[in-house]
Amino acid sequence: MSDSVRINPSILAADFVNMQAELARIAAADFVHVDVMDNHFVPNLTFGPQMVERIQATSPVPLDVHLMITDADRWAPGYAELGAASVTFHLEAATDPIGLARRLRQIGARAGVAVKPATGVDSLLDVLDEFDQILVMTVEPGFGGQSFMADQLSKVSRLREEVRRRGSQVWLQVDGGVSASTIAQAAEAGADTFVAGSAVFGADDPDDAIAALRQLAVGAHRH
Template sequence: MVKLLAPSILAGDWWNIGEQIEACIRGGADLIHFDVMDGHFVPNITVGPEILSHIRKRVSLPIDAHLMIENPDRYIPEFVKAGADWVSVHIENVPHIHRTLSFIRELGAKAGVVINPGTSLSAIEEALHYADYVLLMSVNPGFSGQRFIERSLERLVLLRDMRDRLNSDCLIEIDGGIKEENIASVVRAGADVVVVGSGIFASEDPEGQTRKLKELIFSATAV
């Protein structure tokens, strides 16, 4: 299975975010991760569909919208209309996950279910039948630059085994604290899509850093 790298622009320099996104694309990024927070479900406020629409006009890569907001069903159509190709919602925040995932797919986007570090993987077992991807959080959602929770490696392996047991073809995405020193480990543990924020944007050379991380992913896959 192809392994994908998704720079998370939450960690970017918003004065120069367009240039930084272009640098990541030149470095080989596969999609753009777009974090949406409302200050209620998580303790931070970020950006909405209007900003996404401006990025969409200039970027051909898929945009992965991670909705960390209350009542996401209300806003999903706006994000898809703005240009989101992937849309994910939290199992902790959606009472009717089958309905929501089906709704996202009906709108023409890939549907993802997200799970926080403190939530048992059993909570998403049924959702694997309906999701195009699962996003495993390896930090508590809300802020960029947090430290990777080491237990996440074991959770990745368990999630991969669950997917295989259910004969699901959903992708496994991981987000939070991924850097040069652990990106190979998460790929070997089962991640198909790796979200990297400060591990790219804290560098003075986002293009070169993106290229380096892609090489590390490739090397880990080839083992």
């Protein structure tokens, strides 16, 4: 695996009232991770398209939008049309995941698919290249600040094995409880893209925290 490691801070951990200033604090990030929740697919409500559009207009880094919403087939393309660099929908919320991924790519976004802790990844192994990113949730989606579920890393390893076997370019992302104490473990399992919330925004200097996380992940890959 190459040393290309992506750190995508989650704005769930940011100060929503000062969003523009918070975004300016993470200029060293690869993407900003934006969690869209509809209070149906998960028991929480966050941003809709208007807020995402404003974040898109003010963010110094591209948007990695994670849709925790029902009826992804209907709503996901709109986020790609807003200019998000990457749009990830849940496998559990799409009736035609491959068709949806192709539509997102057609609009110009990277297409990602996410799986909740209870969902296996076997159905994705044969269709890896239909996606640009596969997100393995390492917490139950819905709320920030939860503990990292290390038992989910076997899915990451399984996907990484298949990525290597096929020479696929798909990115493997983990989201949930990622911090200085868990990132190396996730990187060793084969993840290359990491969503970190409080580990970044809770730091005195978020850019320093991003650099430290990146170093830990790169070190784990080399190891």
